[in-house]
Amino acid sequence: MRKIVTSLLLAMCVTIAVNAQVLSISGRVTDEKGAPIPSASVTIKGKPNAGIAADAQGNYKISASKGDVLVISSVSFATREVTVGTNTTVNVSLAPDASLSEVVVTAMGIKRSEKAIGYAVSKVEPGTLLQKSEPNILNNLAGKVPGVDIRAGQGAPGAATRMQIRGVSSFNGGEPLIIVDGVPYSNNLVNTTSPFSGGGTYGSGLNNIDPNDIESMNVLKGAAAASLYGSRAANGVLLITTKSGAPKKGAKSLNVTYRAGYSIEKISDVPEFQNSYGAGANFRTQSSNGSWGAKFGKGVIYDASGNVIGTSASGIDSIPATTWATMFASYPELFPNGRLAYKPYPNNVSSLFNTGHLLENSVGLNGGEGNTTFSATLSRVDQKGYITNSSYTKNNISVGGQTSVGNLTFGANISYARSKQIGGFIGQAQSFISQWGRTYTMARNWDIVGWPSEDRAGRQIGFNDGQYTNPVWGAYHNVITSIDDRIVANVRASYKFSKRARVDFNGGVNNYALYRDQIIDKSSLGSADNLLGTLTEVVNRTQEINAKIVAVFNPKIFENFTLDVNIGSEVNERTSRNQQVYGVDFVIPGLFNLTNTRRQTFSGDTRSKRRLVGVFGDASLGYKNFAFLNITSRMDLTSTLPYKNARYFYPGVSGSLVWSDAFGLKSNWLDYGKLRAGYARVGNDAGPHNGQPIFGLNAAGFLGQPLATRGGSSYDPNLTPEFTTELEIGSDMRFFKGRLGLELTWYDKRSTDLIYSIGLPQTTGYSSFFTNLGEIRNTGWEAALDIKPVILKNFQWDVRAIFTRNINTVERLIPGLTRDIIGGFNYIEAGFPYGYLRGSFSARTDDGQLLINPSSGMPFLDPNPGMVGNPNADYKIGITNNFNFKGIELSILWDMTKGGDFYSETISSMLGRGVTKDTEDREKNRVITGVYGNPTPVPGPNGLNRYTPMLVGGKTVPNQTRVTTNDLFFTQGTGASFATNGAFEYAVFDGTIYRLREITLGYSLPKRWVSKLKLSNVTISLSGRNLWYLAPNVPKYTNFDPDINSVVGAGTQGVETGGAPSTKRYGLNLNVTF
Known part of the structure; x- marks a missing residue:
């Protein structure tokens, strides 16, 4: 009996000793996304003095016994308790404390509890600015902050970016004040020349x-x-x-x-160009910056007036080299027969960009x-x-x-x-x-990358025979x-x-x-x-x-x-x-x-x-x-x-x-x-x-x-x-x-x-x-x-x-x-x-129908400009x-x-020059939906001249005059088309x-x-x-x-x-x- 009691007491002591064994517990404290929580507090419940702080990466190490309760806490996070078992690695994830009010930096650097703020403040996490392959901090804010509008410039690395908060508040624009460590910054754009007459893509x-x-x-x-x-x-x-x-x-x-x-x-993308027609007008070849000319692939030879004068032995259409006179004069050896191929170059625009x-x-x-x-x-x-x-x-x-x-x-x-x-x-x-913008309207048969860009004296050879740089x-x-x-x-x-x-x-x-x-x-x-x-x-x-x-x-x-x-x-x-x-x-x-x-x-x-x-x-x-x-x-x-x-x-x-x-x-x-x-x-x-x-x-x-x-x-x-x-x-x-x-x-x-x-x-x-x-x-x-x-x-x-x-x-x-x-x-x-965008627009009836010129088949231009876009x-x-x-x-x-x-x-300009597939279907004439208008404007109720519908028997007359697709997008006379030379409204689009x-x-x-x-x-x-x-x-x-x-x-x-x-960007x- 004594041996049994002794054995039981010994077993109890061993068990107690084992249970009381001090373990070295280590792990990492992170948030719900796995990011470390620096300096998180790790203590043992009931032993407030037995605590440590995690390092900058959330790592901690503490001594505890099996059965002890670890209390893990950090500012802005809900406290969590974990009971120590046999596992010596205890990783802990803390959830944000929904009941806590975080501290927000307000005007003059005053820090206040979020509870105490009576206005809207948006906090941007600095981590969202990095790992994004974008060195401009304003560009990184786009789509992330309510009330903020970001507009970035294009064309050159380091181009300026505009920021607006809650709309424009001044006739002089309205950039927000930028404060860095209490020091004001200016995001002003310094233009050297007018951005509307040959300016540049400057930085800010x-x-x-x-x-x-x-x-x-x-x-x-x-x-x-x-x-x-x-x-x-x-x-x-x-x-x-x-x-x-x-x-x-x-x-x-x-x-x-x-x-x-x-x-x-x-x-990001280039337009889908049509590659069926080249330079010219009304299906005739000529030297012009547009693609309303003859159809490619006829296997013929054209003269300077666009007339067919023969059949091409190679099966490739050709036009006189004098069509590109500056190139021909500078490098006649490139045109041994005095001819220039008349064929499409599908990549003549995309090849300009690297x-x-x-x-x-x-x-x-x-x-x-x-x-x-x-x-x-x-x-x-x-x-x-x-x-x-x-x-x-x-x-x-x-x-x-x-x-x-x-x-x-x-x-x-x-x-x-x-x-x-x-x-x-x-x-x-x-x-x-x-x-560069003008190249988008370049005729489909021009290949400026494949030809010299300057003459032997170093002077440029403009494309389209020198109309543009x-x-x-x-x-x-x-x-x-x-x-x-x-x-x-x-x-x-x-x-x-x-x-x-x-x-x-x-x-x-x-x-x-x-x-x-x-x-x-x-x-x-x-x-x-x-x-x-x-x-x-x-x-x-x-x-x-x-x-x-x-x-x-x-x-x-x-x-x-x-x-x-x-x-x-x-x-x-x-x-x-x-x-x-x-x-x-x-x-x-x-x-x-x-x-x-x-x-x-x-x-x-x-x-x-x-x-x-x-x-x-x-x-x-x-x-x-x-x-x-x-x-x-x-x-x-x-x-x-x-x-x-x-x-x-x-x-x-x-x-x-x-x-x-x-x-x-x-x-x-x-x-x-x-x-x-x-x-x-x-x-x-x-x-x-x-x-x-x-x-x-x-x-x-x-x-x-x-x-x-x-x-x-x-x-x-x-x-x-x-x-x-x-x-x-x-x-x-x-x-x-x-x-x-x-x-x-x-x-x-x-x-x-x-x-x-x-x-x-x-x-x-x-x-x-x-x-x-x-x-x-x-x-x-x-x-x-x-x-x-x-x-x-x-x-x-x-x-x-x-x-x-x-x-x-x-x-x-x-x-x-x-x-x-x-x-x-x-x-x-x-x-x-x-x-608001103000300019010209086509004349219309009171119920919105276009008023058409009976002789041309195109809309009349309203004599009174007005708002055409917001x-x-x-x-x-x-x-x-x-x-x-x-x-x-x-x-x-x-x-x-x-x-x-x-x-x-x-x-x-792309529509007017006929270079995209939007204008490729051009072999038939069109009738613009509208009614005929009287050719002479008369004073309206407000005293301003306006066009009125032509009435026959007291009724309007539907338009029946046909126009070519060429004239539909590019014709002579201000306001006479739906693109080049057209009313201002046709160049305004919903964004x-x-x-x-x-x-x-x-x-x-x-x-x-x-x-x-x-x-x-x-x-x-x-x-x-x-x-x-x-x-x-x-x-x-x-x-x-x-x-x-x-x-x-x-x-x-x-x-x-x-x-x-x-552009689009891919980064590592x-x-x-x-």
């Missing part, structure tokens, strides 16, 4: 920002969100914070990240020790364009960090960026912005080279007097310099100067200094109440200088400098300096963490307005109610519900010298006496600030423990006293007059829907859909002004959308699907734009488009693999951009992309005048963390 300021260096990005959309930033915030704010390092608290750390990407780029290449490399370091952090990033972009001799290189280096000593925290960031863009493709010809030659002879240098430095400090009071200071300087050479070589077409050769040299320097100081208080007041107060002052100074010299007629061919030109003109040396001083206040009152009221105010003093109107004040108020907390409505299906509302006013001053006269100096003067002459602009002495007043109401809700989320916002934004220049009659002695011109209203809806349809152990599917609808109307113009042109074909007029889209939708399976992540972005009319010179914008497939290698290489993380991804699009409302075979923009300035929209084609990316 925001291209200099390195996406690898971005820590956070927020879009402040409404006036209530942005009003503290003052005058330039009327159009919204893009708020960017760069990296400064983030080690574990109290520990040493150093992380090194290397990212590399390689992409190829091809044109495969572009994009190479990206970056190295980033971040870490620190204790309260000191640092970050450094070095990156380079090398891009070779899809158009010959176009390229873009960019180098970025940035360093940042901060440290704390007692109650003082201070930090600094400095960055340098240098880029070089080669391209531009100037050389205007017949309203086309680029020499040869793009093969122009790629090397008509070139824009732009070099950008930008240095940005920022210092900041914060001193904490107590837990409830501190003072923050932020100061920075942004220096930017642009150096540009724009060359048009001898023998270029488009103007008399172009034939001689021109050189334009530009130097543009800008500097912006910004400093602000803010006192922050959060005093303890009544029980259940919180109060946060910010009182501050800001000073902003901007200086600029632009110098431009124009030289004409090169002496020595191929030597492109001003001293090699016979005539130079100093075409500009403009300087400006402006200063803005503001004081502001912000107070936020909270009650029981579910009700919040925020009041803001700012007063500015500007140097750009008349002194009596230079000081202006604007207030704002916003509030939010978390009704799910206030009324205790949280349940198994409802996580969170908030109502928010905001109302604010934002002021905006004028540009420099828009409120005072400018004098130009003439040193040579008259008879040796220097002169000063007043400029051609006159100014309103009572000029007042612009004001934007906005009301927005919204709701944020989350359901089913974070599985469903909805954000909804309605806004009404009115911009009044808008400053603009209008033209004056010459008899006034001035050419323009700056005044407060009118008022614009934008109303709209924004929505964002987040769904997690599937959440499994190893698989998750996330969907984010955004919706944007903005309705824009010019509400008022000053008395006496009916309308004004703001650029290209865009107009402003009370009661019409901003920038370039503002009806609405936009973007849908992103993310799939995550065991380290494999697939992301697909689809977006669409409904409406948004655009004028296209390219489509109209509805569906686009597969982005696909990314990434794979993060398992930890057990990369740890053997002493690495923390390795991610490989494939990406594709703009892989497919459908534009259902443009002519079928043109394959035209409505997103092509000749001009990306916000003041001009919906205008395409021969821009380069859009690698991300390695050491």
Whole structure:
């Protein structure tokens, strides 16, 4: 018996000892997508002192016994408990905490709980900017942020991108204010020549920002969100914070990240050309830039007049070599029999475009020790364009960090960026912005790639016998080279007097310099100067200094109440200088400098300096963490307005109610519900010298006496600030423990006293007059829907859909002004959308039937032009699907734009020249649907002349006059066809488009693999951009992309005048963390 008892006691002791054995537990803490959660807390339940923090890659190691409960937590994630068993590897995935309110960076860098914000703020995850084969951060925002419209330029690597938030709020366009580490940036486009008369595809300021260096990005959309930033915030704010390092608290750390990407780029599509007919008209061959000539493949010989004079022995049609007289005169040996083959060249357009290449490399370091952090990033972009001799290189280096000593925290960031863009493709010809656009209308029998592009003296041989600049030659002879240098430095400090009071200071300087050479070589077409050769040299320097100081208080007041107060002052100074010299007629061919030109003109040396001083206040009152009221105010003093109107004040108020907390409505299906509302006013001053006269100096003067002459602009002495007043109401809700989320916002934004220049009659002695011109209203809806349809152990599917609808109307113009042109074909007029397209259209009956000229069979041209299109889209939708399976992540972005009319010179010219399959069926005559009109217009009820229907027996007469297909699209006489020489309305199309914008497939290698290489993380991804699009409302075979923009300035929209084609891109990316 004693032995039995002894044995039982021994077994119990062994069992207890085994159960009490301490195990070494290790694993990784990740989010639902498999991404590491740095510094996650891992503790043992009931033993608060037995805890550790995960490293930067989410890895942890802790000692625990079987049966202990591990408690894993992290900010913004739901806490999870795991019981220790026999397995010593415990990997944990944390779900977002739907009940938590994340911290959001708002105006002036003020951080607030998401609960306390009474207006819409969109947060952009920095990770979405990388692994996308796109170095431009604005292009990466397309289709992802509600209320934001992105328009990218084409034609050259590094082309400018336009950003708009909640529509156009100013007659001068309306780019949002961009703040990087508290320092304002400008995304202005510096044009050297008019974009409508041979301009270029230039870059813009925001291209200099390195996406690898971005820590956070927020879009402040409404006036209530942005009003503290003052005058330039009327159009919204893009708020960017760069990296400064983030080690574990109290520990040493150093992380090194290397990212590399390689992409190829091809044109998205070319039109489906017809290859049945060549150059000529009415089925006869001739030298012309169109394909209405004889049909190919007849096996005949044509003379210069298009007559058949014989049969071809080879079976290939031929025309006289003199049809291409410049080529024949330069290289007669290429035409031994004096003949030129008359046959189609199916790839004569696509062969002009190459495969572009994009190479990206970056190295980033971040870490620190204790309260000191640092970050450094070095990156380079090398891009070779899809158009010959176009390229873009960019180098970025940035360093940042901060440290704390007692109650003082201070930090600094400095960055340098240098880029070089080669391209531009100037050389205007017949309203086309680029020499490349005209090639789309090239006759189907021209093969400019297969023939010499210059004569023996180096002069170009234009295609179509010299009507247009040869793009093969122009790629090397008509070139824009732009070099950008930008240095940005920022210092900041914060001193904490107590837990409830501190003072923050932020100061920075942004220096930017642009150096540009724009060359048009001898023998270029488009103007008399172009034939001689021109050189334009530009130097543009800008500097912006910004400093602000803010006192922050959060005093303890009544029980259940919180109060946060910010009182501050800001000073902003901007200086600029632009110098431009124009030289004409090169002496020595191929030597492109001003001293090699016979005539130079100093075409500009403009300087400006402006200063803005503001004081502001912000107070936020909270009650029981579910009700919040925020009041803001700012007063500015500007140097750009008349002194009596230079000081202006604007207030704002916003509030939010978390009704799910206030009324205790949280349940198994409802996580969170908030109502928010905001109302604010934002002021905006004028540009420099828009409120005072400018004098130009003439040193040579008259008879040796220097002169000063007043400029051609006159100014309103009572000029007042612009004001934007906005009301927005919204709701944020989350359901089913974070599985469903909805954000909804309605806004009404009115911009009044808008400053603009209008033209004056010459008899006034001035050419323009700056005044407060009118008022614009934008109303709209924004929505964002987040769904997690599937959440499994190893698989998750996330969907984010955004919706944007903005309705824009010019509400008022000053008395006496009916309308004004703001650029290209865009107009402003009370009661019409901003920038509406105005031009000619065909005459119609009251019920919309075309009025046909009985003699020609073509429509009459209405003598009164009017609105023919609205370039503002009806609405936009973007849908992103993310799939995550065991380290494999697939992301697909689809977006669409409904409406948004655009004028296209390219489509109209392709139809008019008969080069696409849309016009291939041409062997029969047509009858245009309509009724006959009286040939003489008569006054209408409104006093304006108009055409009326021809009546026979009191009834209209249907058209029966036949026309050729050639005349249908290209005939003599303004307004007489449906394309070339036709009414303006036939060159305006609906811009509805569906686009597969982005696909990314990434794979993060398992930890057990990369740890053997002493690495923390390795991610490989494939990406594709703009892989497919459908534009259902443009002519079928043109394959035209409505997103092509000749001009990306916000003041001009919906205008395409021969821009380069859009592209698709395929990339491979690698991300390695050491």
